[in-house]
Amino acid sequence: MSKHLDEARRILAVNDRGGYTVPTDRLYPFQWNWDSAFVAMGFSLYDVDRAYRELERLAEGQWADGMIPHIVFHQPSDTYFPGANVWRTRHSVPTSGITQPPVFAIALRKVHEAAGPAEARTPPLYEAALKWHRWWYSARDPKGTGLVALLHPWESGSDNSPAWDLALARVPTTTETAVARKDTGHVNAEMRPRDEDYRRFIHLVDTYAACDWEPARQWEKAPFKVAEVQTTAILLKAGEDLEHLARLLGRQDDAAEIAALNALSRKALLAQWRPEFSRFVSRDLISGEDVAAPTQAGFIPLLSLDLEEEIAGALVNEMKAWSKGVKVAFPTTKPGIESFEPKRYWRGPAWAIINWLLIDGLKRNGQTDLAEELRKSTIDAIETEGFAEYFDPTTGEGCGGLGFSWTAAAYLWLIRQ
Ligand code: DGY
Numbered sequence: 001m002s003k004h005l006d007e008a009r010r011i012l013a014v015n016d017r018g019g020y021t022v023p024t025d026r027l028y029p030f031q032w033n034w035d036s037a038f039v040a041m042g043f044s045l046y047d048v049d050r051a052y053r054e055l056e057r058l059a060e061g062q063w064a065d066g067m068i069p070h071i072v073f074h075q076p077s078d079t080y081f082p083g084a085n086v087w088r089t090r091h092s093v094p095t096s097g098i099t100q101p102p103v104f105a106i107a108l109r110k111v112h113e114a115a116g117p118a119e120a121r122t123p124p125l126y127e128a129a130l131k132w133h134r135w136w137y138s139a140r141d142p143k144g145t146g147l148v149a150l151l152h153p154w155e156s157g158s159d160n161s162p163a164w165d166l167a168l169a170r171v172p173t174t175t176e177t178a179v180a181r182k183d184t185g186h187v188n189a190e191m192r193p194r195d196e197d198y199r200r201f202i203h204l205v206d207t208y209a210a211c212d213w214e215p216a217r218q219w220e221k222a223p224f225k226v227a228e229v230q231t232t233a234i235l236l237k238a239g240e241d242l243e244h245l246a247r248l249l250g251r252q253d254d255a256a257e258i259a260a261l262n263a264l265s266r267k268a269l270l271a272q273w274r275p276e277f278s279r280f281v282s283r284d285l286i287s288g289e290d291v292a293a294p295t296q297a298g299f300i301p302l303l304s305l306d307l308e309e310e311i312a313g314a315l316v317n318e319m320k321a322w323s324k325g326v327k328v329a330f331p332t333t334k335p336g337i338e339s340f341e342p343k344r345y346w347r348g349p350a351w352a353i354i355n356w357l358l359i360d361g362l363k364r365n366g367q368t369d370l371a372e373e374l375r376k377s378t379i380d381a382i383e384t385e386g387f388a389e390y391f392d393p394t395t396g397e398g399c400g401g402l403g404f405s406w407t408a409a410a411y412l413w414l415i416r417q
Contacts, residue, residue, distance in 0.1 A: 004383050005415065008408040009386050012042060019050075019403075020057040020074060024389065024401035026185040027176075029077035034157050035068045035406050037103035038353050042409025044107075044114040045416065051111040052121045055104065056243045059128040061095045065215065066135030068104065068128070069095035070154060080340050081158060081182045082202065088209040097205070097213040098152045101231050102136060105129040105238035109245055118249070123327045126245050130254060133242060135263055139215035146268025147227035149285055151218055152204045152328055156228060158346040159201075160193035161332065162293040162339035164226070167284050171223045173199040181371055191399050225285040229272050230297035234305035234357070236265045269301050274312060278318035294322075294334035295346075296354050302361025312365040319370065326398040328381040330355055335393070342394045349390040349399060350379050352410035359414070375414050382411050391393055 015021045018327040020031040021039045028035075036058045042117035045049035052283045061072035073084040083092035108129055112122045150156050153164045153391040179202050185191050193201075204224055211217035219225075239262040246255035264338040274290065279298030284293040299315055301307075307315070331350045333340045341347040355378045381391045381398075387407040388398025 002415075004411065005185075008042070008387065008411045009046070011408040012039065012404050012405060017075065018109045019053040020072070021054060021407065023406045024404045026079045027183060027401040029079050029221045031061070031072040031074060033058060033068055033072075034353075037107040038356070038406040038409045040107040041110050042412040044111045044330045045412055048111060051107075051114065052125070053121075055108060055111065055125050059125060059241050059252070060093050061091065062128055062132065063091055063095075065139070066131035066133045067099050067139070067215075068102075070098050070100035072097040079186070081181055082177070082205060083163070086177050086202070088206060089213055090206040091199060097134075097208055098155050099156050100155060102132060102238045103234060104132065105242040106234075109241035112245065112248075121248060122245070124145065124253075127279045128241070129238070129242055130246075130258070131164055133239060133258065136214075136346065139219070141227075142216070144264070145227065146264035146266075146286070147167050147229070147232050147272070147283065148227050148265075149227045150231060151208065151222045151225060152201070153197075153224070155254045156231060156297075158230070158295070158297065158332065158386060159346070160197050161295050161297070161346040163282065163291050163295045163297055164224075165293060165339065167224050167286065167291070168197065168200050170203060171200040172284065177201055177202050187400055192345055219231035223286070226291065227283045228297065229269060229280045230300040232265055232269055232302045233301040236262055236269065239265065240254055240304065266305065267306060272301075275314065277377075293339065294337065296330060296332040296358070297408060299330075300354075300357055300361065302365055302367075303357050304361075305365075307365050312367060316370055317363070317366050326350075326393040328391045329377045329391045329394040330358055340350070342392045343397075343399050345390070345400065349391045350378075350381065350391060352382065352391045352407045352414075356410045356413060375417060379411065379414055387411065 012021055022029055023032050023035045026383030036316055040051045040054040062068045087093055087096045089097045112119055136148050144289045153159050176242055179198050182241050191208050208218050211221055239258055243255050243258040246258055274281050280301045284291055322334050328349055328350045331348050332346050355374050359371045360376050381396055385398030387404050388402055392399055
């Protein structure tokens, strides 16, 4: 085994806290939702039992209404803010009160396929995924538009993306909870969201805790509400995989229900294509306006749509224009614009898991050359700089947390293709 493969597996082993994997030590000391789904896909390549375990431990955090929270606090740690006490939720295992991109069913299908058809551990996880997808459509798209909305930037996984700048600016900076950040004690503050962002993030937590985390009340009170294309695209891909599993498991009624939701989201996503930007755009449900900020989210629909050649060609040209002259693709904000900050978390850096989604989407749409370029660029960045949380696209420097689980999982996945 190559030394990098060996190192990727070692990182997943070191970040194991008992059947679940922390994203990295200290900076993220609990189980994170979409991180774990990527990690499960990594494990599925060499340890199927451990891959199932990752998803099973995440499902322990699932709420009665179906939501799978973005953090499950299996054991206490004082190296992270906001911890369980700030969230004030009531689940038996302490959890946060918001969710994260639904990669779970995408992972479940891969784990199931690695395990073989008779695997008895799939059906309970399938049920968990189905409940969660129903929650997305009822709690986060109550009007049945097909696009699901986020009530907190953390739900996107792209916390401080320029995509949220206008919508977040409307959220007050006042908080009931004292904001006592720990992240900037672990990594350089220049690589993290700003203090003002954190005050707004915590204002939202306080607001939803006051709604008792009840989805209808939150929907009504939310000062931040964005119908989002990246999340919907991931939900649709996960929905396709869930529909596939439903048929395998002989759940024909479920399959029909999921297929109808998928069709709704497919149509809604396509309607978000904006030829003038050569991207898909999210919609700010409070202002009623398109989110025009140029971020990676606009390309993620490649993952779950079979696009006409004209649209796929325009997306690819735009992606190439963004990647021109960068050392590591794919920048999460268009280089050269004012909000592009190549080291600051989701305001420019390249992330291996975003590249993974884009590579799958490019392949789905027959864009194999760009997919291969992006795959090589991701592998090169990791082999040069190590398993960093993300990479500065202009210099290639590994940034944020080190020994990062999802970067290791992405490497394991991308190197074998
Ligand atoms: C953080 O704390 O930075 C996380 O991304 C929130 O989920």
